[in-house]
Amino acid sequence: MKLRGLLGFLLLVCLPAQAIELGSVRASANQDSSRVVLELSGEPEFSQFNLENPKRLVVDVTNLDARTLDALSQVDDTRIEGIRSSSRGRGSRIVFDLGGDYRSNVFALGPKDQYPHRLVVDVVGYVAGETATDRGATVTTTPEPPVQKRDIVVAIDPGHGGRDPGASAYGVVEKEVVLQISKRIARKFQGEPGYRAVLTRDDDRFIPLRERPRLARQSGADFFVSIHADSFPKNRSVRGSGVYALSLRGANSELSRWLQNTENADDLAGGVDLGDVDNDTRQVLLNMSMESAIRISKQAGEGLLRDLSRVGRVHKKRLGLANFAVLRSPDIPSLLVETGFLSNRSDAERLSNVREQERIAEAIFTGIKRYFEKNPPANTFVAWRKDNAGSRMTVTVERGDTLSEIAARYGLSVKALKELNGLERDVIRLGQTLEVPVGGR
Ligand SMILES: [Zn+2]
Structure with a gap:
């Protein structure tokens, strides 16, 4: 009896978890995401949910003392318009007012090196009109090595558009079906944590071929995929999809063109700094960049071809190599997918069928994603x-x-x-x- 009394007393003293306190707050942002790090005196117990109209992220930390949260209001960020906190039971409710339709990730990190327990809030999404430069930390107490966890950017290029309709047969127009399929692919990447999609066009407009890889580079693309449909009216029984990477011959002629144009070379975003080097060195560096881009394209393309062959007939069993203008990025791995032959009646029907479009989009999405899951770029x-x-x-x-x-x-x-x-x-x-x-x- 006495023992039980003692235990009861101990439980009473120990059970209400010790409230933890906010030590300091750090906030940082880059082109892809904003991050707020709460340094805490202990492990947070938390849950989160989102609210609409206006968009908010609500984080409940059931063991965090709300009286220690003043520093949160100083956070100044483009994606997070404001942070409010209030006490909720023994803990706190923290409300992040979001400036747009952003995704969020909330996770806890245990103590490491000089850092205590942390609660990390990532708000992820592109800010319209923002240029691709990093912005510095806004609230900083102790500097932390910059944590960059950007999304992988996949540029999706619906072929043709505007005054250029591409192929057409059986009432199916290439520029229309490839736009529909491209949007489906983009939607899949948008819904996938760690990925972001950009479309070179999302309506019926004409974009010159050279402009397409440039748009991809501008948005910091890690991968470029151009979506097309073939036509071969001479033999209407020819059908099936195909995947193409740039042939080395195309690569070499493109390389010499780039080398003649210093402005282009300086624009390269692929990680090679072509600053103050002579032309020979420049050539070597560009060669390396391009070879690696082509190697990645081929590797990803072969996987993608396998995924496509699961959802329908494949015209050529092997990855094609071609000299398509849109593939000639010296630094961005690029593929061109011919989704089928419009000159073939069953392909034409398939490409305009919503369910089939979805299956094709899923295969292309899966193929590209699988490559990146195995070989993710650093800092993503x-x-x-x-x-x-x-x-x-x-x-x-x-x-x-x-x-x-x-x-x-x-x-x-x-x-x-x-x-x-x-x-x-x-x-x-x-x-x-x-x-x-x-x-x-
Ligand atoms: Zn085409």
């Missing part, structure tokens, strides 16, 4: 996720999400996702938070 969220495979993060259920989609997105079976979160049923609700593995694919 995907690279970070690969390096941190095994740990967990919290995601919020967004409009249109289903359990099976979320499971697939994070490489889990539905069963495993339910187990991980103690879910009894398949129903999830908007704003609900779920634990998912950071990586593990």
